[in-house]
Amino acid sequence: MKNQYKMKGDTPLNKECPQLKYKKYLLFLLVVIADGFLWYYYPDRGVSAITSAADYLIEMLLFIPPIFVLVGLLDVWVPRKIVEKHVGPESGIKGIIISILVATAAAGPLYAGFPVAYALLKKGCRMANAVIFLGTWATIKIPMLMMEIKFMGLSFALLRLVLTLPAIIITGYLLEKLLAGQPQAEVPPAEHV
């Protein structure tokens, strides 16, 4: 299970899902075709669709490089192993805080976090902390927060953060209670990964 921690965004799970990648390109292709038709039949609207998309793209490309540099730096500098030691069955607030801090620094989409949380569970992490870890991984990332501030405004981003944090923690403990009957029973053996 040790190698779970080295996989970062590049997990076997991602590779098992080529249809996800394919779908991504498909959307772009469909949009280009639609833009073409629109431009042919309604030049005004076609031009407007393409220029507003280009505006957004330029805006994104202007500030996405530093965001991704920060994503990479946080990912390599915040050690995930620290989580293992502090998220056991008896861990209280400390476990919550460490789960949250480490997950905010990780790179990759939610499904890249699944194997990491799974490995944590296998190493004796309590259920609540694993769920909190996943929830944070999905919703609260430092570079993502910058994106949100940029596009949605500071008050929107901060309010959502303030509301999301307790929601994640409550979800973690709620799930632990709900699944208490079968703590590990539903977690399949490691060979499945």
Place this chain on the structure above:
Amino acid sequence: MFNAALFILAAVALIVSWRKDREKTGKALQIAKKQFFNLLPSMLGIIGLIGLMLALVPREVIAGFFGNDSPLGILVISLIGSITLIPAFIGFPLGASLIAAGASVTAVACFLTTVLMVGVVTAPMEIELFGKRFTIWRNAAGLVTALAIGIIMGAIL
């Protein structure tokens, strides 16, 4: 201003990191590069979709359906957010364009929170690792909290 601050922050962080550990910094840049190129196709697709939406869907339609905080509109946009697999980095510009097109804060907050928290497309992977019950409860909890967060945010902002 924001962009300049971001570039400076990233540059400083990069220099500090480079001085401390060149190998790790190289790895960080590799991750940055890979994430960027992973994101590119969906970024192009969804930004193109935003352009089409802005050009084709009249403002009144979006404002009418997602602008007046009707329960149906909020439920629909939350389900869309749950089902679609949109990278977070693109979710925010999409949310901004929805607001610009007349959607309400509640609707967009519900949409963004479900995009991030609830994963219907990725549920099979989640089930394989954590089991059905875990996956159903985690995603159901995500949907409910997303609705609650959206409604509270709409009331405050």
